[in-house]
Amino acid sequence: MAAIGAYLSGILGLALRILLMQTSFPKWLQTRNEVVTPVTAWDRVEEGFSLQKEFVSPYSGDLLHETPLALRFLKTAYYVPFGVKGFFIMIDFFTMMLLYKIAALFKDSLIREQNIEKKKYSSKAEKLVLTPEEVSFLPTLILTVHAVNPFSIMTLLAMSTASLSNLVTLAALYYFLKGNQLMCTLFLAVSTYQTFYPVIFIVPAALQFYLLKEKEVNYKYESSKSYWSKEAITSYLQTVGLFLFFVTFLLGISYLYLEGSLDFIYSTYGFVLTVPDLTPNVGVFWYFFTEMFDHFRTFFVCVFQLNAVIYTVPLTVKLAKTPFFLLYILLFLTSIFKSYPSYADAALYTSLLPLWRHTFSYFRNSLFVGGMYICCMVLAPILYHLWIFAGSANANFYFAITLTYSTAQIFLVTDLLFAYLRRDYDLYNGTEHKNVDGTKAAIVLE
């Protein structure tokens, strides 16, 4: 039954995309700053191809910021049936498959981990305990959400190369859940090679593979070993070592592919890290650095880049037991705070969001956040038009919208984090909180 639903939503999703591809909508989307960034624009990839045809290094200019291997891979797009469009539809098909498999793996691991922990749960938390039936529809749900997710539809139609990096990230997530250390680190390395920020995902990965190993040894989830035991550190080093090996390997291949040129390092990672292109996007960087005083620029670039990754530390401490949730929150946060974010990043985290459906009842302001998202998506193109084409508004209008969008995302991620932690608390302490005298107690952060 569930399988039929999944097939149906998958087919519907693909049909919807193929249908929309025939309209003029993709052409418009390709110019939208919210959907494509200088890093992911397809026309910049085409520019790279035409430069290569003239025997000019595509990295000699400042138009292309794709990695060499991705550029080489994207060339195959022309040989796929139905050309570039067919290529991107194919990528989306693989994305759907991976999402389905991730959800299937996730639901199993959710029940498995619950069963291990169950005896520690409060007796008053019966209502919160998930049954296999409750989560059985998760894969279909994820697929359905992806099929109608406006973010992923727009990403696909605009032929953003972020679809490709999203696919790689999903593959990493899949092997992460599957417990395949080699493949997971490989895909994380590819993902890092592509967009740099996934480098922090190695932290949850290292934890995950340590915990899995521990589980195998002890047959119990409750490990007596600390996170700093010798075994733990060996395991971390193993994961990180594999990851570093793959990254070096990829960089080495690129170096050889470009016949001994390291130009691409500056054009790709240098570009992402130093933020020289101030084209508007949905992130917090562009207007901030447009209006920044020159002598503070370096300082604030460092601060903002650090801000994108610094959350790894507190979150790891807090969520060490649940590396997958940690990974998801980090994925969400980098999508907000990376230097060139777009709807493609939102597509990834929104498609995966229903995985945490069991925490949704603890959300505090979902209506508010939902409204903010819708407002931003509608107003962003309008205000951009008023600024750039009509000349009747100025940059502040568009800036306000991108700021609102960032705020909405921040509310959503903190809400999710809160809901997760709050549910966790209830699991161990019961859902009803009474004072000694029988009155209702409040649960606060201390």
Next chain:
Amino acid sequence: MNNTGKWNSLYRVITPSSHFRKLFRDSLLNESFTMAAYCCMNVKSFLLSLILLFTPSSAVGRDEFTEELMIKPLSGGFVYSHFQFTTKWNASIHDSKTFTHFHLFPKSLGEVLKQYGVQELHLSQTQGLWRHKLWGYPVHDAPPGAELWVWFKPSVKDVNSAWTDLVNAVSGLFCSSLNFLDSKSTVIPRRNFQPLGVTSGPVPRYSVRYGALPKEIVCTENLTPWKKLLPCDSKAGLSTLFNAFLFHDANYHSLGLHIRPVCADESCTEEAIELTQSLSVVTDVISTSLIGSPNWQLKSLFGNHLASYCPLATKSLIMVDITSNKNDTLFKLTPEPSITHTVFRGQQEHSYATYDVRSMLQSGRAINVGLTYSNNQKLIEATPPPIHAHRFITGHGLEDGGVSCLISNTMPTNQTISYMDVLPWFTRVKFSSLQVTNNGVNVPYKTFYLPAKDRVRPHQLELTFTLWAKSVTKVHFTFTRAFLKWTEYPPDAHHGFHIGAASITANIPSSLEYTAPGQTSSQLSSIFTKKPSDDNPRFFLRIHTETLLVSLPTPDFSMPYNVICLTCTVVAIAFGSIHNLTTRRFIQLDPLKKKGLLSKLKALVAKLRGGQPETKPTSETQQDSVSDKKTEDLVDEGEERS
């Protein structure tokens, strides 16, 4: 250019061990140089060079100065006046001892040339746009604004730093803003801008620099230092006609300065340095004259008649181009010219009425050359020159745009041209969109393209393609406008940014509307002397198109503080929330035990009223716990769920 290569190899075969390896790099050498010249470089020249080597280097007295004024009546009542002052100094620019003694050659300039190892220097400072379609070709074509291109000697190792120093020196010398020619507006042309003078052996391709400042405004402050380089300043000679007020009131005026090594004589055994200073003015005679008449005299053009000649000049000439005056029916010149030259340049006949200033003044008359039309309603008609171009911006809005250049070929033959376009980095050119079409058909082209680097170097596009006979070829490409930092905008940000002119280089077979002298000598009077190679000559042509103005999207300049505050606030929301959630843990709390500020106040008020403080009415407590939310960071709301 292929032509040059062929000559080059041929020449090497003929004189493999010759001491002087000089040849004209440009393919104009048909006109300028003959086979005979190459063959003559033999033992004799070798001996001569040996003699020169042992002669104490004395440059004094070996230079020759000429002053010339060419006036060409144009269509629509416009008049083109071209002053040209040529100093030819029989000394080698490559000899370090050359620049120790100066005679007529300006010392300030010579020192700059020596210091930075300059081999060739071409500077133009122009106000206004030369309209090729109506006015034909000027002697030295120049784009609006300032343009400087320099060939450094092959011995200069660090060309970039030499260029940086040179532009600063030149900018000081001519009171211009050439010091703004940094790496962002400088390119190394690969196919265009070959040396115009003689070169000894092959020149390294990277020794050339080209830079243009389309926004540069040219005014009297540039004219004054420029004319100070003349041997007679503006005290005597043709330069007494310089009237800054009238020049800057004109439709077009251009100051030029060209230095190049040339052959000292026909056989080219010795090198000379040629300094050409030119001043071109196009005056709209009809609208400047009080009665709307197209007739002019020196006095109406320059505010004065000519009463002196420069005693240091070997030749002082005024030439009037009367090619358009077929059978003397259109206009009449006063006074009668000393001599009228009629020369064939290629297939076209050119006539020049010449006045020898020196002899005329010696006979005691002040010169006031004038032109009177026989019929004020019947003026010269515009003849479109063989090649002319029109360049413009396409598109709307501040996001994308395009550049189109329409190049017309009015000749009945195909013509190969070189096109060079330099665009600033903030117009991000899409090379993939480049198209060269003729009447909708794609034209094959060869290209050199160097994409820009943000804030480092501009886009450089060089194309070579063939213009088909009697047709218009269109070069088109698109670009995306970059978003700059607020400090990168000029004070008048909404005015837009200037983009330099594109240049088109060709060797055309027709001399229609062509005014420049041949390659061997810059003296205008050299047009009159016919050379053996003149039977089937090609004329070196470089024209510049219009400069462009693009608007870029602007931020709000008034609110850097607001933006910094707002963005930081949003980041702080994320940081604060995550900090809270990760560093603290949930605890169960009796809302009554730990009272918030509001409930404390309420209790106080109740106390003041004299009543007993309410202990626990359930409804009130609920309310309190809600209002406590402000002071307690995060209070559970999920509670209500169950």
